[in-house]
Amino acid sequence: NAGVMQNPRHLVRRRGQEARLRCSPMKGHSHVYWYRQLPEEGLKFMVYLQKENIIDESGMPKERFSAEFPKEGPSILRIQQVVRGDSAAYFCASSPPPSVGGYTDTQYFGPGTRLTVL
């Protein structure tokens, strides 16, 4: 069972370009989370998606950022018109649906995509 996969691992963009980050969850996982990590900081929650639905995007900047998790294919985090402040590591995590009784399961993280904006 492959782990969470993210690509590309490293992405360099110039200011004003678009960045597309992909995440393939673990097999059987229908929940995907995106986090952003600035240098020397912890991860900050951005968005939580289930297949074809955005459940919680409270951590996502209102402009230029969007996320999707289509019925088929990976989850995509899209950043339009990137700026230098978008340079960070972006991590995707997946988990199965909560078990009976409401306990959520461990989140499994991908290796991250390191975005550098020149």
Add this chain to the structure above:
Amino acid sequence: SQQGEEDPQALSIQEGENATMNCSYKTSINNLQWYRQNSGRGLVHLILIRSNEREKHSGRLRVTLDTSKKSSSLLITASRAADTASYFCATEPSFSGGYNKLIFGAGTRLAVHP
């Protein structure tokens, strides 16, 4: 300040010594998790402790949780150079809506010297 604050920010020890890292948080939680991150790499899940648990062990790791003080500690016994990494605590707040929306601290950077 944010939920899930670790202390110390940095810890430097010799191989064989024990390393203790602490985490404090602000809101009521469903669970608290510890992760390790090697420099420039992804996160590795170490251990999850639920709000109704007080202590958990996994190999050389021991985690405690005190919900009355809203704090947790991670103890790594008999440390090795390979334990050198950043360690993060992450909490799932009770208000997270039934899904695993984690709030991370800034981490403790552990250096274990041979």
